Amino acid sequence: MARAERVCRERGLRLTPIRRKALEALHADHKPVGAYDLADRISPPGGRRLAPISVYRALDFLVEQGFVHRLSSRNAYVACLHGHGADEVVAFLICEACGGVDEDSSPAMRKAVAAIAQGRQFTPSHQVVEIVGRCDHCRSAGSHD
Template identity: 50%
Template structure:
């Protein structure tokens, strides 16, 4: 997975590493006077440490150690908190979560490019797409609660490894 901040061209930018995701979360929780509990930190750390999106049951399994079980319901509560504060994003088509190391405005639309071959996900924003989306929903009289677009296909690395599409 790659996390990308807003770029004027809509092009992706650099990958946010595991530590920067956790550091950002700690800073954000301090600034907003929020509780960054051990479980929330562990859940975010588990998601940030993976290259692919993770489901709640996978996270619970990863966090469960010898003699210690972490309930999926607890993981879901932590994910709700992390999602609400922009620290993770839910990939609806996968019912899974990816970490985010960038600050997004409430009105920023996110575009996830999901590779069907390797399962990798690139996150980016695109002012051009966001502008068109804003216009379309306003014209329809619709007020979105989420501005996430998921696009499935094949990433450049997989295309290079496999040759031309369809072969």
């Protein structure tokens, strides 16, 4: 959160209450969260549910600023804990068993993806590699498959 506040200040952007709440909620959970689910979580208790469009706008902002990653395959969002820029290539390891998500990046992967895009004269706007499978914890915990 401190990083997001600092970055917003540096870039002259406003971390509005809804953006802040959305980011806090995503930080509180290391699993991907859908926009509707997020709307439920950050709506005031007993109050009116936030309009999904407002939540989507807040999420768009957070993704653009690199605070949050969007997982296309799940149509869900997850907070970035590593300070990746929005233009960085990030690999997500998504566990099918527990729903946990881990992320990693490497210079070699960045280079390889850039070379593929350049080879096709393609300008990427969203560079996420999704690897679905089983995390180390679930693999060792469950013998049944």
